[in-house]
Amino acid sequence: MARRFYQLPSLTGLNTFDACARHGSFTAAASELGVTLGAVSRQVKALESELDCPLFLRLHRGVELTPAGIDLFQTLSSSFQQIGRLCQEFRNRAGRAEVTLAATTAFASLWLMPRIGGFWQKYQDINLNHAISDNPLDSGFMNADIRIRYGDGHWRGEKTTKLFDDRIYPVCGQAFAELHDLRGADDLLKHPLLQLDSVDPAWSGWELPLAQWNCDIGRANFRRFNNYVVALQAAEENQGILLGWHSQVGALVERGELVRIGTMEIDAPGSFYLAWAENRPLSDSASRLHDWLLEAGKRQY
Numbered sequence: 001m002a003r004r005f006y007q008l009p010s011l012t013g014l015n016t017f018d019a020c021a022r023h024g025s026f027t028a029a030a031s032e033l034g035v036t037l038g039a040v041s042r043q044v045k046a047l048e049s050e051l052d053c054p055l056f057l058r059l060h061r062g063v064e065l066t067p068a069g070i071d072l073f074q075t076l077s078s079s080f081q082q083i084g085r086l087c088q089e090f091r092n093r094a095g096r097a098e099v100t101l102a103a104t105t106a107f108a109s110l111w112l113m114p115r116i117g118g119f120w121q122k123y124q125d126i127n128l129n130h131a132i133s134d135n136p137l138d139s140g141f142m143n144a145d146i147r148i149r150y151g152d153g154h155w156r157g158e159k160t161t162k163l164f165d166d167r168i169y170p171v172c173g174q175a176f177a178e179l180h181d182l183r184g185a186d187d188l189l190k191h192p193l194l195q196l197d198s199v200d201p202a203w204s205g206w207e208l209p210l211a212q213w214n215c216d217i218g219r220a221n222f223r224r225f226n227n228y229v230v231a232l233q234a235a236e237e238n239q240g241i242l243l244g245w246h247s248q249v250g251a252l253v254e255r256g257e258l259v260r261i262g263t264m265e266i267d268a269p270g271s272f273y274l275a276w277a278e279n280r281p282l283s284d285s286a287s288r289l290h291d292w293l294l295e296a297g298k299r300q301y
Contacts, residue, residue: 013047014076016040017055021073025062097285102131102144104200106228107272110248112148119292126285134227135199145286146293147275151202155275161290163272163297167246168209169265173238177259182241185213185264188220192240194231195222202270206243209266247272272297 008014019029020040030040048055055069065073103112108130119128131140141147153160170188180191193206210217223240225231232249235242236257242249244258245268252258274290276282282290 009047009050010043013043013050016043017047017069018073018076018080020044020056020063021065021069021077024064097125097283098127098129099146099283099285099289100129100131100144101289102133102141102147104134104148104150104228105132106134106232106248107148107150108132109229110232110251114251115296118296119289122292123285123288126288128289145276145283146289148293149202149273149275150200151270151273153271153273153275157278158275159278160273160275161294163274163293164247165271166268167265168204168268169244169246170209170241170261171235171244171249171253171258172241172261173236174256174259176235176238176240177261179238182261184262185210185215188213188241188261189215192221192223194234194240194242195224196228196231196243197224197226198228199226204243204269208269209243209264212266213264 016029016033019032020026023029023032026040026044027037030037033040044056051068051072053068054066055072056063057066101112116128119126131138131144133141135141136147136149147158148163149155149160153162172182176191181187182191188210195206196203197205206220206222207217210220223234225234228248231242232252234240236252241261242258244253244260246265249258253260274293276286276290
């Protein structure tokens with residue numbers, strides 16, 4: 001007999017045993033399985049022979065499990081239930097279109113979440129999943145159907161569509177703005193600058209705007225973060241000055257949760273793009289999401 005990889009007995013035999021154990025009857029098991037009583041009896045005997053132990057006590061009123069049979073049934077029933085749940089999940093996925101969208105924590109919480117409800121309402125037949133990561137090389141991020149990325153739009157193995165350009169300006173909390181005289185670029189250097197140290201090399205920091213505003217970066221007092229949302233919270237709590245991306249802080253400025261400092265701003269050196277694997281064409285659901293995001297991006301300004 002060929003050696004089975006998992007050292008399991010016949011799966012037909014295990015399935016037959018499970019039915020017999022659940023019903024406590026060979027006859028009822030035969031009815032469920034659509035086979036003869038003799039076929040059930042032969043499968044159980046073959047299984048007992050292979051395992052070299054009795055699994056049932058044959059009684060006049062039916063059958064009862066032996067201690068070995070109880071152990072096998074408990075393990076087998078739990079395993080079959082897990083397999084059944086997983087298979088049902090696969091069936092549900094097949095019956096409902098799915099698409100996964102990846103974005104950074106900041107972009108997802110500050111730009112995407114306030115808008116994405118519109119997609120859910122328009123396409124209720126599409127199950128939208130989210131892969132949130134600040135590392136563009138994260139496996140979940142890279143395996144998403146569509147990724148929202150910042151940069152020049154040229155990434156190996158990816159197709160892209162520009163979502164929108166952005167602009168950058170300094171912001172701080174209300175109390176911070178009231179406490180300090182903040183008018184020109186030189187005033188920035190007198191206070192803590194909240195700096196994002198991103199794992200994504202495309203992300204822009206304070207260096208470029210300070211250079212364009214003719215500020216001596218050597219005099220800057222940086223307070224560093226590896227998460228933009230946390231840096232944003234520090235700015236709202238009046239702990240320093242943040243470099244604000246209009247796409248992500250514009251609504252907070254409008255609501256008065258942040259204050260824009262002066263009239264200083266620069267065009268962001270990169271743009272936000274929709275990206276996907278060039279060797280995996282967008283599905284119909286992903287194409288709908290792609291087009292919906294583009295329309296939402298056009299309403300950015």
